[in-house]
Structure formats: C-alpha cells, structure tokens
Amino acid sequence: MPEPVKVACHGTARSAGTSALARHAATKRVFRMITWAVGATAAYNMTIGVVGATIAPGCLSTTEQGMYFALPYTALVACTVYCRHVFSSFVAVDMVEEKSESVGAREATRNTWTTAGVINALMFTTIQSVLFQCPTDDKTTLLSVWYVGKIWFASGWSIIGICESSLYLMYTDPLGDADLAQFIQDNPKSIGLPTVDLALSLLLTVSAVSLWFYGRxxxxxxxxxxxxxxxxxxxxxxxxxxxxxxxxxxTTRSDMLEKDTSS
Structure with missing residues (x-):
C-alpha cells in the first residue's frame, strides 16, 4: 500500500493529518495575505489611474518612465512571483487534505490539471481580445503603458498555467496511482501552480481593464x-x-441510510 501523500508547505513536510488548529491558523494567515494583496493592488491601481488621467498627455521622459513605470513595475513583478511561491504551497496542501479514500489520487489530480489548463486557455483568449485596446489614443501615455504592461503580464501567467498543466498531464499519464502519489510527494507544488497562475492572471486582467476606464x-x-x-x-x-x-x-452507514430515507 503506498504511503500517504505528503506535500510541502512553507519549506516543511506536512501530511493530510495536520492538526485542525494549525491548518485553521495557516489558512487564516494566507487569506489575510490575499486580502492585503488585493487591497494593495487596488490602491496601487487607483494611484496609477488618477495620476495617468490627470497629467498632461504626451511621451514620457526617461526619468518619468523610470519613476512611474519601471521601478513600480519591477516591484509588482517581484511581489507577484513571491505570492505565487507562497500560495502554490498552500493550495497544494488545501486540495489534498480532505481527500476521500474512495477517490483515486490519479483521477482527482489529473482532473484538477485538466480543469486549470482549460480555464487558463479561455482566460488567455479573453486577454488577447483586449490586448491592443489601449485606454488612450496616444500609446505612450502612462495609462497605456501600464495597461499593456499588466495585460502582457496576465497573458504570461495564463500561458505558464497552460504549459504547466500540459507537462504534468503528459509526464503523469504513464504513471499508476502509487507512482503518481510519489510524483506529488516529490513535486508538491505541481497541484496548485496552474490554479494560482489562473488567479494571478485574473487579478492582473481586471486591474488593467479598470485602467482602460480611467483613460476612456x-x-x-x-x-x-x-x-x-x-x-x-x-x-x-x-x-x-x-x-x-x-x-x-x-459518516456511518446508518447516517447515509437515514439521509436517503429523509430525501
């Protein structure tokens, strides 16, 4: 019988039997981080929108490009990559901790990858349809530069999610349940990465679209x-x-029979 699947969370190996209190605390901590990330993105976006909609249009100077785009965009990329690293570990643990024994790990995991890959592909198609719809007629304005920068970044995460899902499906197709459990144990983030890529793509896309409204x-x-x-x-x-x-x-058999009788 294969060993229980263990996944890594923030650098430590934890099994699905982690105490409820510890998991509850970890979950609340991660969702506080998510709330902070969404709030910071919204405030950041509003600042860009207000400044971009009020300053005089025209080509940005080299100093303005560095001050209003290059440095903030570098910070955005760094924060996004860090959040992806943290959230992928959390999602991996979160998905497998309540797995039923009657459900095969192979079917559940591959269905997760397939779903994430398909939705990422749909997201990528949506992003491409709005890629060249700049918020201002002048494509060198601050709003246009940020809009295109965020849309390209979002499409990048969708492409990564599609490729990751495809790679995981291809390389695990020949594996049985026991071997797939070992694969997940050795590559714990593989479960959560495509889903996290989708979430990042969605967040960047909606924030970019709001910049379009500032400009228009x-x-x-x-x-x-x-x-x-x-x-x-x-x-x-x-x-x-x-x-x-x-x-x-x-649940016991009597509980299931009672539920069937009442329905």
Whole structure:
C-alpha cells in the first residue's frame, strides 16, 4: 500500500493529518495575505489611474518612465512571483487534505490539471481580445503603458498555467496511482501552480481593464470601478476561504441510510 501523500508547505513536510488548529491558523494567515494583496493592488491601481488621467498627455521622459513605470513595475513583478511561491504551497496542501479514500489520487489530480489548463486557455483568449485596446489614443501615455504592461503580464501567467498543466498531464499519464502519489510527494507544488497562475492572471486582467476606464471615461468612473472590482474579487476569496476551512465529518452507514430515507 503506498504511503500517504505528503506535500510541502512553507519549506516543511506536512501530511493530510495536520492538526485542525494549525491548518485553521495557516489558512487564516494566507487569506489575510490575499486580502492585503488585493487591497494593495487596488490602491496601487487607483494611484496609477488618477495620476495617468490627470497629467498632461504626451511621451514620457526617461526619468518619468523610470519613476512611474519601471521601478513600480519591477516591484509588482517581484511581489507577484513571491505570492505565487507562497500560495502554490498552500493550495497544494488545501486540495489534498480532505481527500476521500474512495477517490483515486490519479483521477482527482489529473482532473484538477485538466480543469486549470482549460480555464487558463479561455482566460488567455479573453486577454488577447483586449490586448491592443489601449485606454488612450496616444500609446505612450502612462495609462497605456501600464495597461499593456499588466495585460502582457496576465497573458504570461495564463500561458505558464497552460504549459504547466500540459507537462504534468503528459509526464503523469504513464504513471499508476502509487507512482503518481510519489510524483506529488516529490513535486508538491505541481497541484496548485496552474490554479494560482489562473488567479494571478485574473487579478492582473481586471486591474488593467479598470485602467482602460480611467483613460476612456475619466477619473470618476475609473475610481468607481476601481472600488467595485476588488469587492468582486474579495467575494470569490471569501467563498474560497469558507471552502478551505471546511472539514469533512465521519459518516456511518446508518447516517447515509437515514439521509436517503429523509430525501
């Protein structure tokens, strides 16, 4: 009988039997980080939108390019890569901790990769349709530069998610359940990476689209939408948090029969 699948979380090996209190604390900590990341992105985006919609249009000087785009964009890339590293470990643990013994690891894992790959492909198609719809007629303005920069970054994460899902499916196709369990144990982040790539792509896309409204319709509508999209994202995050904190309860045959009778 193969050993229980163990996945790494923040550099340590933890099994699906991790204490409920420790998992609860870890989950709350991760979702606080997600809330902070969404809030920081919204504030960051609003600053770019207001500044970009109010400054005089025209080609940015070298100093302005470094001050308003290059340095902040470098910080955005660094924070995104770090969040991907942290969240992929969490998602991997979160997905397997409530796995039922009657469900095969092979089927569940490959279905997860397939779903993530398909949605990433759909997301990439959506991103490409808005890639060249710049918020201003002058493509050298601050809003246009940030819009294209974020859209390209989002499409990059979608492509990575598609390729990762395809690679995992190809290389695990010849493996049986026991070998796949060993593969997951040796590559724990493989479960969560395509899903995290999708989340990053979505966050960057909606924040970029809000910049488009700043350029086309001015600050007022831009600010309104800059408040609404984080609320929509946090609604999804809150549901994810509830699902993450859910734990299955032991059921007996009598409980199942009673449920069937009542229905």
């Amino acid at each position: 319709f001015g600050c007022f509508l831009g600010i309104v939408l800059n408040i609404l999209w984080p609320m929509a994202i946090m609604t999804i995050v809150n549901q994810w948090r509830k699902i993450s904190l859910w734990h299955k309860r032991p």
